[in-house]
Amino acid sequence: MKLTVPSPVYRWEAGESMSPDTLH
Secondary structure (H helix, E strand, O other), X not given: OOOOOOHXXXXXXXXXXXXXXXXX
């Protein structure tokens, strides 16, 4: 479980890349 990552990054990992800003 990668709970150490921020919420935005976690969502991105889940496949919800709605915000391009999370790609950093």
